[in-house]
Amino acid sequence: MPSTQSLTAQPLAPSQGNGLRLENISKHFTHAAADTQLHVLDNVQLDIAPGEFITIVGASGCGKSTLLRLILGLDEAFDGRILLDDKPITGTGLERGIVFQDHRLFPWLTVEQNVAVGLKNAPLSAAQKRDTVREHIQLVGLQDFTESYPHQISGGMAQRVAIARGLVNRPSVLLLDEPFGALDALTRTRLQRELQHIWQQEKITMVHVTHDVDEAVYLGDRVVVMQPHPGRIRRIVDIDLPRPRNRSDARFISLRDDVLSDFAELS
C-alpha cells in the first residue's frame, strides 16, 4: 500500500455506536411455481462490535450472501431485526457500504466517476466530494488510472475501485460479498493484504462473506462458520492472532485446520 496516513475526510457516520446486531434472523424463499418454501436462514444471531472484522464462511447455499443482502437492505422480507447502532435498518443506506463479487462498476464511467457514484447523494460540497474521491482512489493505489474505463483495467483493479466506491461514504459498516472470489490466487492474496491494511487504517466495521476458509481466518477477528439446510450459524471461532498474519505460522495453520474440519464433517 502506498499511503499510510489516515484519511482526512470527515466521516459521515462515525462508528462509535453499538455496532451491528442481528436478532433472530430467519428468511424463507417461496417458490410460487412449485408451491414450496425454501428455508434459507434459520434464527441467525450475531453481535458485531464497532470496528470489528467479521468473516462469514460457509459452503454455497448456506445463506451467507442472503444474510449480507438483508443487512444491506436490498431484501426487506425476513423475520427478526437488524440493528445498526441500536436503530433498526430500513432499506438501503449510505452508512452501509457494499463490495459485490462482480465489481458492478458502471462501464460508461471512468474510475474516478465510478468512485464518485458512492457520493452522489452525500451531503458534501462538490470540492469535498472531489477530494474525498481522490483520497480513496489513492487509498487503493489507483491514482494513475483515474481516467481509465472499467474495460481498460484488470479484474483486480476493478475490484479495488469497487472497494474505494464502497468506502468513499465513510460507512460505519462495509459489507463484502465474496469480493475476491473471481480473482486469480496471486491477486487475491495481494488484495487480502491490502484490505486488511485499509481496515486497520480506517477502523470501519467489516462483514466479509467468503467460501475460502484460509481467507476467512487470515482476515477475521472472528470467523462465523455457517452450515446449510437451513442456513444457520454452526459456530464462531475467535482468531486471536496478531496482524499482519503469517500464513505459515503454526497457530494460523491450526486455526485454519480447525475451521476446515467443520466442512469435512459436513460433506
Add this chain to the structure above:
Amino acid sequence: MSTLTIPHGTQTHRYRGWVVPLLAVAVWWLASSQGWSSSGLLVSPQKVAVTAWEQVTSGQFWRAISASLARDLSGFFIGTTLGLVLGCLLGFSRLFERVVGPSFNTFKQISLFAWIPLISVWFGLGDVAKVVFLSLAALVPVVVNTCDGLRSVSPALLEVAKVYGFTRWQTITGVMLPAALPSIFTGIYLALVYSWLATIGAEYLLVSGSGIGNTLIDGSEHFMMDLVLFGMIVIGLVGWGLNLLARLFERRLQRLYGIAPR
C-alpha cells in the same frame, strides 16, 4: 439488410473489397464491347457514364437526389423522435407497457408496404404521404430497440443505484439511459437504413413528384437501362454514405461512453 461490417486491419485488406466490383465492371465492359449480346437492354459502362454526366450537369440529378434526401431525412427525424418517445414510455412505465405494448406488438407485425394503400387514400401521393410512410419505417426499429435496451438494463447495476440512494430520476439518467444507449443507437441506426430503403419504395409506389426513385421509373418506362443503372448506383452510394456516417457517429458515442468499439 446490408451488413454493417467495415474492414479492419491493414491497407492491403482494405483493397481486397474492390476485387469483386472491379471484376464485375470488367466483365460488363467486355460483354458490351465484344457484342456478347445484341440486346439493346445491355448497355455499356461508357453509356452509363455519359448518362450520369448528363444527369449531373443538367441538374436533373441534383433535383432528384435533394428531393429524395429531404424526404428521407424528414421521415427519419419524425419517426426517430416519435420512436424515442414511445420507446421510453414503454421502457420506463410498466402501466404504459401493459396498456400499449400488445397493440404495438400487433401493429409492428403489419408489413410496412401494406400501409401504402391506406396512406395513399388518406394522404394522397405527394410528399406528405411519403414522409408518413418513411416515419413509419423509422419508428418501429427505434421503439423496439429503445424499449428492449431500457428493459434489459442489468439488475446488478440497478442494485448499485439503490445502494447509493439514487432517486428515480438519477436512476433513469445515471444508469438506465447510459446502459441502454448502445441498444437505442442500434435502433436509430436501423431507422436510418430502413428509411432510405423506404424512400425508394415510397417513390416507386406513390408515384408523383421527383426523386431518385422516379429517375428509376423513368428509365425503366423508356427502356433506358443506362438511366436505371445510374439510379441504382446512386441509391447504393447514398446508402453506403449514410451507413458510414452512422458508423462514425457510433464510434464517437462509444468512445464517449467508454465502450470498446466492436
